[in-house]
Amino acid sequence: xxxxxxxxxxxxxxxxxxxxxxxxxxxxxxxxxxxxxxxxxxxxxxxxxxxxxxxxxxxxxxxxxxxxxxxxxxxxxxxxxxxxxxxxxxxxxxxxxxxxxxxxxxxxxxxxxxxxxxxxxxxxxxxxxxxxxxxxxxxxxxxxxxxxxxxxxxxxxxxxxxxxxxxxxxxxxxxxxxxxxxxxxxxxxxxxxxxxxxxxxxxxxxxxxxxxxxxxxxxxxxxxxxxxxxxxxxxxxxxxxxxxxxxxxxxxxxxxx
Amino acid sequence: xxxxxxxxxxxxxxxxxxxxxxxxxxxxxxxxxxxxxxxxxxxxxxxxxxxxxxxxxxxxxxxxxxxxxxxxxxxxxxxxxxxxxxxxxxxxxxxxxxxxxxxxxxxxxxxxxxxxxxxxxxxxxxxxxxxxxxxxxxxxxxxxxxxxxxxxxxxxxxxxxxxxxxxxxxxxxxxxxxxxxxxxxxxxxxxxxxxxxxxxxxxxxxxxxxxxxxxxxxxxxxxxxxxxxxxxxxxxxxxxxxxxxxxxxxxxxxxxx
Numbered sequence: 001x002x003x004x005x006x007x008x009x010x011x012x013x014x015x016x017x018x019x020x021x022x023x024x025x026x027x028x029x030x031x032x033x034x035x036x037x038x039x040x041x042x043x044x045x046x047x048x049x050x051x052x053x054x055x056x057x058x059x060x061x062x063x064x065x066x067x068x069x070x071x072x073x074x075x076x077x078x079x080x081x082x083x084x085x086x087x088x089x090x091x092x093x094x095x096x097x098x099x100x101x102x103x104x105x106x107x108x109x110x111x112x113x114x115x116x117x118x119x120x121x122x123x124x125x126x127x128x129x130x131x132x133x134x135x136x137x138x139x140x141x142x143x144x145x146x147x148x149x150x151x152x153x154x155x156x157x158x159x160x161x162x163x164x165x166x167x168x169x170x171x172x173x174x175x176x177x178x179x180x181x182x183x184x185x186x187x188x189x190x191x192x193x194x195x196x197x198x199x200x201x202x203x204x205x206x207x208x209x210x211x212x213x214x215x216x217x218x219x220x221x222x223x224x225x226x227x228x229x230x231x232x233x234x235x236x237x238x239x240x241x242x243x244x245x246x247x248x249x250x251x252x253x254x255x256x257x
Numbered sequence: 258x259x260x261x262x263x264x265x266x267x268x269x270x271x272x273x274x275x276x277x278x279x280x281x282x283x284x285x286x287x288x289x290x291x292x293x294x295x296x297x298x299x300x301x302x303x304x305x306x307x308x309x310x311x312x313x314x315x316x317x318x319x320x321x322x323x324x325x326x327x328x329x330x331x332x333x334x335x336x337x338x339x340x341x342x343x344x345x346x347x348x349x350x351x352x353x354x355x356x357x358x359x360x361x362x363x364x365x366x367x368x369x370x371x372x373x374x375x376x377x378x379x380x381x382x383x384x385x386x387x388x389x390x391x392x393x394x395x396x397x398x399x400x401x402x403x404x405x406x407x408x409x410x411x412x413x414x415x416x417x418x419x420x421x422x423x424x425x426x427x428x429x430x431x432x433x434x435x436x437x438x439x440x441x442x443x444x445x446x447x448x449x450x451x452x453x454x455x456x457x458x459x460x461x462x463x464x465x466x467x468x469x470x471x472x473x474x475x476x477x478x479x480x481x482x483x484x485x486x487x488x489x490x491x492x493x494x495x496x497x498x499x500x501x502x503x504x505x506x507x508x509x510x511x512x513x514x
């Protein structure tokens with residue numbers, strides 16, 4: 001039987017503990033090729049680099065494993081991996097494990113999930129993993145258990161075409177963990193987003209900050225609710241932004257004004 | 258009656274002809290405040306700036322009109338506009354007119370549509386406009402007619418909560434134009450994405466390029482089909498990436514392996 005090929009990326013750079021935790025588990029499932037941005041790329045969403053040339057650096061290459069860095073965004077990395085580095089289509093694309101939540105609307109800003117959605121566009125099954133702890137030395141013990149379970153299930157069951165999974169993992173011990181729940185994306189918005197400061201030359205500047213304002217009032221089918229119950233959340237996501245419900249409504253408008 | 262407040266951004270920078278074409282039409286509908294990135298930001302998607310401080314520059318401010326630039330992404334611009342520059346919520350957010358198509362899956366990579374989706378997250382009606390011509394001196398005559406019609410309709414009819422419109426305009430004269438059609442996002446993927454070159458120091462580098470591979474086989478309810486018929490396309494979009502169809506399927510998986 002042909003060995004599985006697993007392509008991995010992330011948005012926290014090549015040295016992130018979450019990335020190396022993901023690689024450690026993935027190696028038990030097949031041959032692993034890693035292509036990641038050479039610097040941290042949090043918040044880069046689905047951005048691509050159009051005005052600068054991109055370069056690929058081979059860091060490590062053995063029969064079992066290869067590791068490349070790219071001077072671009074997470075989506076640049078996965079595109080270069082699929083188009084230039086690999087000579088065959090991978091069986092699955094994995095992204096993460098992100099240091100910090102990508103639940104609720106954070107999926108939209110996330111480079112980790114940009115990678116997974118790009119793979120989904122290419123028709124490749126993909127999973128983005130995120131731990132609800134943004135510290136560089138976060139404990140990935142539970143995360144590795146969840147990655148193993150979800151990866152095993154996806155490889156056995158497959159995903160619908162052009163669908164990826166957004167998996168978020170609570171920051172608790174394996175003993176406190178309550179299991180895995182399939183959810184929908186929590187609706188809400190980031191509020192109070194900027195902290196104003198004054199620089200040594202008396203000029204204003206702003207740091208992006210803020211808090212997540214949950215608009216769901218505790219609806220139990222959402223990812224934020226599951227995570228609050230020490231459950232890991234899985235939200236299936238797709239790169240089709242169409243709001244089908246609005247199509248018929250707008251068709252009745254008169255555009256002749 | 259209180260005058261309407263219209264917040265405008267784009268991803269082609271403060272000097273783009275498409276931006277100034279949009280401002281020209283919008284001024285007939287209310288007070289216009291512009292907040293844009295100080296440089297071109299094509300392909301920046303929904304990215305935000307987390308590791309650099311952001312600054313706002315006031316370029317122009319009169320009773321009727323104000324214009325600011327920001328040293329960040331399109332989504333940074335609209336966030337700073339809503340959170341720091343405006344003291345009241347705008348009635349509508351407009352983005353563009355982009356120089357180049359944002360139809361089909363380009364909506365995912367687009368900074369123009371990042372702005373519109375960010376406004377939608379905030380519960381503000383929003384429209385992103387794009388012309389199918391990426392040249393700096395493209396002709397926006399037809400675009401201005403379409404902007405006027407769509408803006409008039411949205412202000413009269415409203416949009417569903419958290420929904421924005423992705424409006425693409427064919428690059429034809431008003432005489433050749435066939436009207437406006439409400440569509441869904443065309444499915445497909447960008448292929449053959451990189452052009453490899455060798456620099457003067459004999460090192461490889463890559464330019465992002467490629468072509469759109471349409472997976473729809475001419476389905477007539479898609480935006481690409483409408484545009485091919487000299488129609489402007491409107492796709493209602495929303496910042497909820499959940500694939501609801503997959504939820505029940507995945508609920509049947511056994512995660513206990």
